[in-house]
Amino acid sequence: MKSKETCSIDRCYSPAKKLDSSTLEIAKIDFLPNAKAPLYSADPECNCMLKNIPFGVNFFYIVEQFDPDGSENLLYFERGMGELIKIDGRPMLDRQFVFSYSFSYDQHANRIPENNVPPELPEYVDFCLVHSYVPKEYVELLCMDHAVVCSIDKFTPSITPLEEKTLLGRLDGRIQSIDKDELKFILGDNIKIAVEESKEPLRLQTNELSLNGKNSIIMTNQVHFSGRKTRPRRFNAGSMYFNEKKKTFEYYDGENWKTLVTE
Numbered sequence: 001m002k003s004k005e006t007c008s009i010d011r012c013y014s015p016a017k018k019l020d021s022s023t024l025e026i027a028k029i030d031f032l033p034n035a036k037a038p039l040y041s042a043d044p045e046c047n048c049m050l051k052n053i054p055f056g057v058n059f060f061y062i063v064e065q066f067d068p069d070g071s072e073n074l075l076y077f078e079r080g081m082g083e084l085i086k087i088d089g090r091p092m093l094d095r096q097f098v099f100s101y102s103f104s105y106d107q108h109a110n111r112i113p114e115n116n117v118p119p120e121l122p123e124y125v126d127f128c129l130v131h132s133y134v135p136k137e138y139v140e141l142l143c144m145d146h147a148v149v150c151s152i153d154k155f156t157p158s159i160t161p162l163e164e165k166t167l168l169g170r171l172d173g174r175i176q177s178i179d180k181d182e183l184k185f186i187l188g189d190n191i192k193i194a195v196e197e198s199k200e201p202l203r204l205q206t207n208e209l210s211l212n213g214k215n216s217i218i219m220t221n222q223v224h225f226s227g228r229k230t231r232p233r234r235f236n237a238g239s240m241y242f243n244e245k246k247k248t249f250e251y252y253d254g255e256n257w258k259t260l261v262t263e
Helices: 029-035 138-142 180-187 190-197
Strands: 013-018 024-026 058-066 074-087 090-103 127-132 147-153 156-161 167-171 174-178 240-243 248-252 257-259
Touching: 013 029, 024 127, 029 127, 058 090, 138 147, 147 174, 156 174, 167 180, 174 180
Parallel strands: none
Antiparallel strands: 013 024, 013 127, 024 090, 058 074, 058 127, 074 090, 147 156, 167 174, 240 248, 248 257
């Protein structure tokens, strides 16, 4: 499963033409009569899948193959998650993850493919109907690793994958995975303001604090050196520490350690 946003849109549909055992080309809405499917709306143009579902975004889909005799008998049914992609400029349904499928003659109504790998489409699948749906069972919403279920609109669940070393947040009207650069953009000067207004000690666990500005200055009315019994292992010219044993300050001049004489 690709790590990307998943939208839940109900009742968007389009006819589809089988190209091979695994590929469905999304056809224009004009070909809807070829699918021999009952209409899902009085205005099929308004509910057209290609107009409502963006390319490259996961969505929940259903494939239905009806009997070409016009009886509206359902011969094949498949429910899964996929995305719309383009191959040679033609829109296709990329069937990524199948929850269940069934045949009209099958005594076991719902089959679950191993590892949810899309099964081969039956030979008699020709022009079929593909439409989107909103899952009614929460288990289907948990099909992606390291993802959370949230809502952008009322009663419309959306799946948001979380990348490594990111936070969950809202940006540009979307709930999404926020990386460090986006977090910096969101917080702006708020981090600086929070530090400036803090009255409590700032305790850092880092082994090194570097001020990388060309003319960096530390201004304070007190500097406290925690005492050491041995000389630091990491040092450069100008390094200084407080020797607990000698009760003196020592500094490194680039060649040797020297005692800072105060009297």
